[in-house]
Amino acid sequence: MHVGIAVNPVAGMGGRVGLKGTDGKVAEAVERGAEPRAPDRARRMAERLAAVAPEAVVSVAADPMGESIVREAGFDPVRVVDPFDGEASESAAPPEPTETTAEHTAAVVRAFAEIDGGGEGGGGASGGAPVDLVLFVGGDGTAADVAEALEGTDVPMLGVPAGVKVYSSVFAVSPEDAAEVAASFSRTERREVMDIDEDAYREGEVNPTLRGIAHVPVADNLQSSKQTASGTVESLAEGVAADIRERDGEGVTFVLGPGSTVGAIKDELGFEPSPIGVDVWRDGEVVVRDATEAEILDALGEENVIVVSPIGGQGFVFGRGNPQISPAVIRRCDLRIVASRAKLDDVRALRVDTDDPDLDAELAGWVRVRVGKFETRMMKIV
Structure with a gap:
């Protein structure tokens, strides 16, 4: 097995600082104090791959797109592809993570697949x-950049999820799952590569667009494409909002997650929800609207509840x-999961991928999910 590893070092940086994505927002994410997320997730994947497939042959993109991480995991790459025109050579410091672009990703992937002279490359x-x-x-x-670079080939691709929005069906559930799939798959299938307009997403419009079809390993621990649930959530929202109002005056802080289901609860509480954002409510009023991780942590009190769908x-x-x-927010809160029956009918199990294994x-384990004004359903987080 010969695996080519490429890391987008800025993927997901905009998430915890409230940017809903990083496309075109890297500088703003840095100004807000964002920390890279992708390198740690790449490290988890590489360490697991070394554990389950130490004999794997590995090619890798030059730093900051993965080389050091792969070496630290114990691999000696047979090839290091340098898409930076020598900037990542031994005689020069590698570019900053924020200087990487989609073109760098595409160049690395074409080299992995030996496309258009891809056999050339430093290191x-x-x-x-x-x-x-x-x-x-x-x-x-x-994922869209990788799929486009591989178009016309039979080389399969598999994603380690590190972005804010991960709608495509080409991703493993977790970094560790990605390593295990890479080490064990025996066949592939064609799956969807989806993406959305992040500017529209920040305004509350979620319209995934098909960007391509890619060859992907066949495995149970891959995620599906995002689907929009049908069915009414009015009675659910009414019941949850009533429960929240009962706690007004008690100092309970409610962290209300994004999405249309929790958005209906926010509407029922009487305020306009932030588009695809997290809002914080306490004692009958909005404490923080469209909150970042730091703002949520600052707003938390002695008793806190997360409401998510x-x-x-x-x-x-x-x-x-x-x-x-x-994870810092989750550890200080009780958890309430809400969902329409129609949404749960399309989901075999619940999943979490918090960056903290x-x-x-x-x-x-088993959790109770609120599905109506009073009704609940037991679902398992796997």
């Missing part, structure tokens, strides 16, 4: 043949579309 041997799998770390935008078709409660609700394990 190592040619590898001798196309890789058996392109394993990339990023979000939907990165899983993503339709995927079942993710945390880790897709709501990175502002970080220990927390993911703590959250796993």
Whole structure:
């Protein structure tokens, strides 16, 4: 097995600082104090790959797109592809992560697949043949870049989810799952690569667009494409809002997640929800609107409750579309999950991917999901 690894080091940076994505917003994310998310997730994947497939042959993109991470995991790459025109050579410091672009990703992937002279590239041997799998770390935008670069080839791709919005069906559920799939798959299938207009997304419009069809390993631990649930949520929103109002005056802080289901609860409470954002409510009023992770932490009190709804078709409660609700926030709150019956009918299980494997394990198990004004349903977080 010959795996080509490429990391988009800025993927997901905009999430916890409230930008809903990083496309065209890297500088603003940095100004807001955003920290890179993708390198840590790449490290988790690489360490797991080294554990389950130490014999794997690895090619990798030059730093800051993965080389050091792969070496630290114990691999000696047969090839290091340098898309920076020598900027990442041994005699020069690698570019800053924020200087990487979609063109760099595409150049690396074409080299992995031996497309258009892709055999050229700094830092190592040619590898001798196309890789058996392109394993990339990023979000939907990165997935689209990889799929476009691989168009016309049979080289499969698999994503390690690191973006804010991860709607495509080419991603593993977690970094560790990605490594295990890469080490064990025996066949591929064609799956959708989706992306959305992030500017429209920030205004509350969620319209995933098909960007391509890619060859992807066949495995159980891949996520589905995002689906929009049908069915009414009015009675559900009415019941949850009534429960929240009962706590007004008690100092209970409610962290209300993004999405249309929780948005209906916000409407029922009498305020206009922030588009695809997290709002904080306490004692009958909005404390913070469209909050960042830091603003949520500052707003929390002695008793706190998170209200979130899983993503339709995927079942993710945390880790897709709501990175502002970080592990630090989750650990200080009780959890209330809400969803329409129609949404749960399309979901076999709930999932979490919080960037904290220990927390993911703590959250796993059976949970009660509110599905109506009074009704609940038991679902398992796997």
